[in-house]
Amino acid sequence: MLAPALGALVEYADRPLSPSTVPGRRAGPTIHMTSEYLTNWFYVWSFIVSGAVLVVLILLVSKLVNPSHPTPGKLAHYECGIPPVGSPWSPFAVRYYVFALLFLVFDVEAVFLFPWTLVFRTLGTAGFIEMMLFVAVLVWGLVYAWRKGALEWA
């Protein structure tokens, strides 16, 4: 049911708004397509509408509508359906998160290696050296973490 609504939206948004728009000026197919969607106000309205609906309304309505007769039972937060017993964190050693974070960082930084491999030949030595420097910095970070004792269970 969203589509027709948006369709209407687009109809509304597509009408020429900016008086300064001169329909005559078109230069080349790309720009043609470009000015087609650049001149419409689709974005303004879609932002305002979806933003307002999704955020403002939900927040405010939930604030206004719900009667607040707080009781201990109601105040218990219910992220996972049942009132949590104790802290959800207790089972895990904090170390676990440190490892998780370290892994996350080094794992994701590796993403730069893939495009590099694609253009490795064209880049040549300079590119190789640069990537080695990049890796060196990462290693440097790892060594730091190790020196700081982040890698030991304690």
Next chain:
Amino acid sequence: MNPLDWWLLLAVLLFCIGAFGVLARRNTILVIMSLELMLNAVNIALVAVAQFRAGSAGAGVLFSLFVITVAAAEVTVGLGIVIANYRAKRTVQADRFDEMKG
């Protein structure tokens, strides 16, 4: 309307859902997840533009790569802060951090 608009619309919706999560969720972990959602919306937009829009297409892809990595760094810092606070305050509820106001 041309396909790029639909992609951008998707990005916008995803972005707003993420924003909603940031604003509405009380648990900081979930807030950080919502932040990632917003950044992924950005990635969709970037890749879509790189796909459909004339101009320097490669830039968009490159940009999205950087967004991904920065997002990782961001979540790392965020979780680190949350952990540190959990140690001090024994809570991850965002609305419990209101000691300073006015």
Next chain:
Amino acid sequence: MADANNSVLVILPGIVIACTALLVFMADTFVGRRKEILPWIAAAGLVAAAAVAAAQWLDVDELGSLWDLVTGRGSAVFGGREGEAGFAGMVALDKFAFYCTLLFCVIGVLTIMLSDAYMKKRRDAMGEFYGLLLLVIAGMFGMAVSTDLIALFIAFELMSLPTYVLAGFLRGDVRSGEAAVKYFVNGAFSSAVLVFGLALLYAASGQTNYAGIAEAMSGLGADAESGLTVVALVFVAVGFGFKIAAVPFHGWAPDVYEGAPTPVTAFMSVGIKAGAFVGFLKLFTIAAVGLGDIWTAALTVLAVLTMVVGNALALPQRNLKRMLAYSSIAHAGYLLLGLIATGASLDSAGSSAVLFYLGAYTFMNIGAFGILVWIRNRRAFRYGLDEVAGLARTMPWTAIGMALFMVSLTGIPPLVGFWGKFYLFTAIVDAGMTWLAIVAVVMSAVSAYYYLRVVWYLYFREAPEGAEVVADDAGPALGSAVAVTLAALGVLALGLYPSPLISAAQGALRVLIGG
């Protein structure tokens, strides 16, 4: 990668700073207890970076001396008028970037001095503190040199992420932690908005390079001012407005400033603001130069709100740190006038006024916060206004310094704060927005009330009972003293003779806008 070496040269100062950061981190794990060396390494790195930047200028410039260079006299500019571009036009080290590099190094060194006694109390954290500080400064440098959306985004995040940690780096201190959480959540949120804005800018122009964007936009002619561009620029303005704590994106600022360690607060209120301003100044004035009327409209709304709300909220504050936080919000409002002036008139006067004000503000605000650090170093101090009552008798010189900075922040001649406002306001008047100038003048008149109230307490109030208790951060604090003294001298000297700085700022802008 033909210009690889050249590119490296262009960002060499930044590389120096970053490498120093890595060095500090590593040294931290090796020096054991002798951590006093770390601040020296950090400071040396900053000085080296400044020296490198200056050297790069001197060897290509026909400029006679470094002085001519700093004062902006002389004709030639590094590598011609455009400055030296690198990494396929992603960065450019021009005179503008040079001015900013020097400014950032000054800010960094002052902050390092300021944190002297403070960090001696917290040896274990020294490594993180100075390393992260350097990383932030490297990010600020990136903001100054970047001429591409991608580079801008990376620099922006490099500037932001370590700051979140710095804000909360008093582990175990609840307020500091709270500051970190607030800063992080809001910061990450707004930078997501920013990067979405950048993406849309890319969508609108198909380019990420500033020059390319400007070209594409001008190619579109009137179509450029479309909904897409409006949203894009507004989003960029939001991310930017957050960093400079412009209303209504300011909510975090007072809490974070209050909770964060005071040296960090001092640095944030000056450095981050400067970094954000120079970065976006470049973006708006090069990439979005043709769309001036759009972002000018957005910034005008922000400026008025920021000046009014910032000052109004500073009035009732009785906690000096918090008062200064709101005051720095208000000053962000004044600074916005400069950008607006440039956007409205395409004249460089406004932007150069911004650069000048950033320099002036550095001395005023670091000085003001430095005084707080210094007092706390001498006696028990919770940053309460009543606690400084009658300080003129117990600590006369401190009181004089505080009074000096407050008066300068108010903008009363002959101190540097006055000239800062003078240039901003005249610029906005020349841009034909006299009403904005009037708002600003009214607001500075209001600000006089809470700034001079401090002076009033210092000199004409009886000291509270038992003021002479043991200090919170007792210990030798030569660094803080030197920092405050330098700041005071800067405020005085530049107040009596601002010409060098202003002409330097104008020289820096000549590169971006044909001022």
Next chain:
Amino acid sequence: MEGTDAMKLAVALIVLLPLAGFIVTLVFGKRMGTRAHVLPVALVTATAVLAVYAFEWVFRHQEEPFVWDAFTWLVAGRYEVTWGFQVDTLTGVMLLVVGIIGMLVHYYSIGYMHGDGGYYRFFAYLNLFMFAMFVLILANNFLLLFLGWEGVGLCSYLLIAFWFPKKTASQAGKKAFLVNRVGDFGFTLGMLLIFVTTGTLQFAGVFDKAEMIGAGTLLWICLLLFTGAIGKSAQFPLHVWLPDAMEGPTPVSALIHAATMVNAGVYMVARSYPLFMHSNTAMLVVMVVGTFTAIYAAYIAITQNDIKKVIAYSTVSSLGFMFMALGAGAWAAGIFYLFAHGFFKGLLFLCSGSVIHAMGGEQDMRKMGGLRTRIPVTFWTMMVGAVALIGVFPFAGFWAKDEILFADFTHHYYVVWVVGVVTAFLTAVFAFRMMFMTFFGESRADAEVQAHVHESPKVMTIPLVLLAIPAAALGVVVGWPPEEGWIHTFLEPVFFDVEHEEFAWLGTGGALMAFSLVVALVGVYVAYVMYLKRRELPAQLAARVPWAYQASLRKMYMDEVYEVAPIRSTIAFSNWLWTGFDVLVIDGIVNGLARLWDWVGAALRQLQTGRVQNYAFGIFAGMLALVIVVGCIWGV
């Protein structure tokens, strides 16, 4: 032009010496202890000599004022601000007033402040004040003038609150500060407007363009500048700070709040003569405000019992007189009055200080009386001052006041003239009420105060005598003959083409002169009847039955108050003005502004909830709002 180099040196020293005195005294004063005054006094003496030299120079070069751009403060595009000085005849007059009175007050202070805790601080502030005041009058552009303007203001607050442990003192200082904010704000806007319209702040540049400025803009400029003058020169409704400023040490009251700083407003308006000249409306405003203030303050002065408060209100009244003159187009007369007023009002203040000194700090005139014989020097000098104030032939006030009234009359401002005459009458009444209550009749002080009554030391009395001379003779010297007196020809170059009325001895002029003289004397007589004549009676009674003495004495007061109905109503009215209007309404407005902002701030504070996500929500909502606003500005 001969001697300019010497002149440059003189001007530079005039500015620099007091500054040096301030710095040195502030830093080393504590160590100098009781000799802290030596350096500042010496320097100020030198300054005064130089000031006289500068005056003499300009006396020789009346047509070609001395202009010197010492050094360019900042060169930035078209904005060029210089440390530029200018000495024309108007400045010359101011130099005499500031230099000489300033020097005498310094000497006087040696005795008056002797043994005070903040001895060195006091002299340091005084020197700083001299510096700022000289900058103010020597400046050749509005910005530098404003710098001095703020400087004297700062010193004024510092010195009013000099005894700040006294709550009232610090309150008074704060009040002065707040009230002046309002004025300075107007002044700032005025400067901004001038800069916007003429593109410069140099006097010469601005005044050259004066004709070109549109009438509306010019009116605004003048009114804004005048707002500044109202604040600084304590005109209604911003006069409230001056009476309270009496909390400061008496030498301060004499120097800053009578002779020099409060004249800054008058000077600034006179300096902007070329601007005001072209805006009749502005002139009218100036005249009306001045006239009203004159009579209003005179009314209040009648019921004051604090000797310093009487003189303070009389100062407000006199300043009103000056603005009345400027507004009525009698520019030279106004400056003439300023010139004379500086001397005799300063004299009066110093004398009151000497009286207070003699009475061991007592300021209430009801506890004085009969001091005539006890402190003769003070008495005679103060008598000179009072006579000069009320304008008795041939003392200084006479000529000045008379020219103003003459101008009012001949320029057909008859109402103003009448008000002026009434004011003159009231002035005579309260001045001599003060004299009689203080110096004549029986002493009403308690015994042990009586015992210690003593004439002040030489260092205080000599300045009194030195001030009494000009207070007496100045009028004849510079003001004779009326309307063609030396002061007129001297100020000719500054106030060019002001039309002159012919002063006919056997015509309007003479008649008016005689009339106002009579009025003054009547006033004196009334005061005599009310506050002196009915005193012998209780004196004789007291000789026989001491217990009846007190009772009858109080009864006497009742009689004095109630016997004459018009006086009663007058007193009631002035009481109402003083307590009701001043204290309630005007203070209310001043404090109200501050409170309003506090309130706004408090309201906005509610939004600062400290919740992370409320801030984030603020960001998001602001983002949407911005999109809408900019979208509406720009596409639709």
